[in-house]
Amino acid sequence: MMETDEVCGITAIDRKKVEHVEQNLPESNRIEKMAGFFQAFSDPTRLRIVLSLELEELCVCDIATIAGVSVSAVSHQLRYLRNMNVVKKRKQGKMVYYTLKDEHIREVIRTVFEHIREG
Amino acid sequence: MMETDEVCGITAIDRKKVEHVEQNLPESNRIEKMAGFFQAFSDPTRLRIVLSLELEELCVCDIATIAGVSVSAVSHQLRYLRNMNVVKKRKQGKMVYYTLKDEHIREVIRTVFEHIREG
DNA sequence: TTATTATTTGAACGATTGTGCAAATGTAAT
């Protein structure tokens, strides 16, 4: 017989390991926040927008051209990215120009991108 | 009048910028792959699984306990993560133990995690 | 063999997501 135990109706095979993990895992809040961060880059259109803004400050219309979707769709995604603190906007007359919010975002993107290349 | 131009029915405000971005953007294939990579970590349950496997090699049942979802749900997510080359399995008798696939994944996770902490 | 346990798989379900359309808002030009 293995070291088996009943916990909440689920069979925990190795209680020590489970406890070790549960004690060292970030709290749920943080994990959800982190997952949300990843989610911001998990859609091809959104990622293309972000990568574009790493190269140039762009207006909504130009982003739509580059992303190959409607201006409306881009606007929706930009709002999403703004809420996630990934991009910021600069208004100039009728136009609204978007850029990445800070260097921090740039570095994360670059890091992951490098690792993708290797993998 | 601004430097405006009709392209595919979409008004391109600044053709130079658009061309510069389009020429320096990764190709669609790569962007989609990269987005897929991010997507692997964009769900709280999946991210919790990955973070757990960074700490310990775990069987499916223990992962379910830690993640707080059914064994079935975990198995589905593990298959997803296996297809994405994030985790690998080791079979031992009835049990199947999972670990992160390589150090590469570990480093990406750590990097992003650090940046999240700061931001 | 039969029973038990761990995992996987497929189907079904509600929830979320990304999109385009149409209307609304904001801003500048005529």
Place this chain on the structure above:
DNA sequence: ATTACATTTGCACAATCGTTCAAATAATAA
């Protein structure tokens, strides 16, 4: 004022997602 144009917003809809349940595999124990 009216027109023109960039952007935003609300709605609807199809597609995808994450989950559980139940059945199927796989492997050990009795």
